[in-house]
Amino acid sequence: MNETNQRHLGKSDSPIEDELEDAFSRMIGEGTQRLHRGWREVLVTGFFGGTEVAMGVLAYLAVLQATGNPLLAGLAFSIGFLALLLGRSELFTEGFLVPVTTVAAKRASVGQLLKLWSGTLVANLAGGWLIMWLIMAGFPKLHEQAVESAGHYAAAPISVETVSLALLGGMAITLMTRMQHGTDSVPGKIAAAVAGAFLLAGLQLFHSILDSLLIFGAIFTGQAPFGYLDWLGWFWYTLLGNVVGGLVLVTLLRLLRSKDRLRDERIEASST
Numbered sequence: 001m002n003e004t005n006q007r008h009l010g011k012s013d014s015p016i017e018d019e020l021e022d023a024f025s026r027m028i029g030e031g032t033q034r035l036h037r038g039w040r041e042v043l044v045t046g047f048f049g050g051t052e053v054a055m056g057v058l059a060y061l062a063v064l065q066a067t068g069n070p071l072l073a074g075l076a077f078s079i080g081f082l083a084l085l086l087g088r089s090e091l092f093t094e095g096f097l098v099p100v101t102t103v104a105a106k107r108a109s110v111g112q113l114l115k116l117w118s119g120t121l122v123a124n125l126a127g128g129w130l131i132m133w134l135i136m137a138g139f140p141k142l143h144e145q146a147v148e149s150a151g152h153y154a155a156a157p158i159s160v161e162t163v164s165l166a167l168l169g170g171m172a173i174t175l176m177t178r179m180q181h182g183t184d185s186v187p188g189k190i191a192a193a194v195a196g197a198f199l200l201a202g203l204q205l206f207h208s209i210l211d212s213l214l215i216f217g218a219i220f221t222g223q224a225p226f227g228y229l230d231w232l233g234w235f236w237y238t239l240l241g242n243v244v245g246g247l248v249l250v251t252l253l254r255l256l257r258s259k260d261r262l263r264d265e266r267i268e269a270s271s272t
Helices: 003-008 015-035 039-067 070-087 097-104 110-138 140-154 160-181 186-202 210-221 228-257 259-270
Strands: none
Touching: 015 097, 015 110, 015 160, 015 259, 039 070, 039 110, 039 140, 039 186, 039 210, 070 186, 097 110, 097 160, 097 228, 110 140, 110 210, 140 210, 140 228, 160 186, 160 228, 210 228, 228 259
16 A cells, blocks of 8 residues: 555554644644635634633733733733633634645635635724723723733834744744644643743733734723824734744644645545
C-alpha cells in the first residue's frame, strides 16, 4: 500500500502523523461548517463573540485594579476565551488557521472567507461596544483603571515596538487555535484558552478586538484623553499586524506541514 493510500485510510507509520491527520480532518470539518454559514449566522455568532470577550475584559479590569498585576489579570481574562470555546462563538482573530486551511483545501471559496472575516469583525466590535457601555455604567469604580489600561494602546504610535506587539498578538491567538484543534481533550482545549489569554492580556500584546473593547470602555467614562479617531489610528495597523502574524507566522507554516494532505483534499474536492 503506497503512502497516498495510507493517508486516505487515516493510517501512517507514525503516531504523531496520525494525530496530525486527525487534527487536519477536524479543522477541515469545522472550517467547512463555519464558512458555509449565512450572513445571519455569521453576524449572530460574531456578536456573541464580542459580548463574551467583553466579559473577559470585565474580569481583567477587576483583577488588575485589585492586584495591580497584569499577569494575574491576564489569567482572569481567560473567562472570555473559555466562553468563546464552550459557547462556540466567533472571534475575528480566530478566523485565520481553520478557515484559511479550509479554503486552501478547496472546501470553501475566498468569498466565503471574506464574508466570515468582515461579518465577524463588525459584529465583534458591535457586541463588545454594547457590553462595555453596560460595564462602565455598572462599575464606576473601574473607570480609572479602564482609562489607564486603554491608554497603553490608544496612545501608542506606530513603531517597530507596536507593530511587533501586533504581530505577536496575531501569532498568539492563532497558536491558541492550533493547540485547541490539536486535541480532542476538553481540559486540553481549556488549558490552551488560558494560555492564550495569559499571553495576550497578561503580556499586553496588541489585539485588535480585545484592546478595542478596553478603549471603548475608557471612552465611555468621559475621562479618556483620546477618542474614536485615536482608536482608528491604532486599530488599522494592529488589525493588519494581527492578520499578518496569524497568517504568516502560524497558518502558512501549518499549510506547508500539511501540503500532501492539502493536495489530497483538493483532488477529492474537484472530483465531487
